[in-house]
Amino acid sequence: MAPQQRLDERAPVFVISVAAELSGMHPQTLRQYDRLGLVSPQRTSGRGRRYSARDVANLREVQRLSQEEGINLAGIKRILELQDEVGALQEQLDRVSEALAAMTPSDRRRVFSADRTGEVSALRRGERPGRRQSGALVLWRPPRRGGGA
Template sequence: MVTPHRLDERAPVFVISVAAELSGMHPQTLRQYDRMGLVSPQRTAGRGRRYSSRDIATLREVQRLSQEEGINLAGIKRILELQEEVRALAAQLDDVREALESLNPAQRRVFTAGRDGEISALRRGERPRRPAGGALVLWRPNRRP
């Protein structure tokens, strides 16, 4: 029985000519984007570029943002950086959620932060102590007066 192979989307398998054809760009454009840091393909021992499926998808997104949205390359680079940051934060949040779910309810804690940045743990159902004369701020999103 032959098992189907899944291609790792980060595996550097495409040479620059193939990556250029798959992304619909000229190889020189890919070199320029590499120099600018928009896409960073891996390098072989001989310094040749090797692009992954994820790199190809990024190149297509760069082209779409540039041509359809009219965003300049500096703006595109910032968008890509922010998207990567969001992906990393989402992965971190998933890890935290998974860690919390692995705890039994008695081990879970609620935390609060004071104005001075002091963080304290609370028991479930316990309210944070407010200093005398302190103000309470109630935030209601999407409500208008």
């Protein structure tokens, strides 16, 4: 049995009539949204529109925001732009976090802790924040195992 291949959600695979049917809209509405820059599908060499699964999801979101939330098209366009920006920043953060984790030995990684007042402290794994004494943070360390002095 061949392994299942996952469809890339950004692959431009749907012609406008299929995308319209999948999104529950009229093809003319999709053309209008393309002109407004709300959902811009990729184009074939003959200038035909090709929608991805992500485009269809965005079309459904446009419809939901418009009909259920009463948001105008300019507001919806800004929301979609911000969602794309947040997604790109999340991907970048994930890559940076992975790179940082790969560069830092596990025994040197830091953990952050906040006390009742909201004061944040950076600790090493295994350390626990102690109580504040005269403004200074005292760290509590677990006793060493193995009978060392």
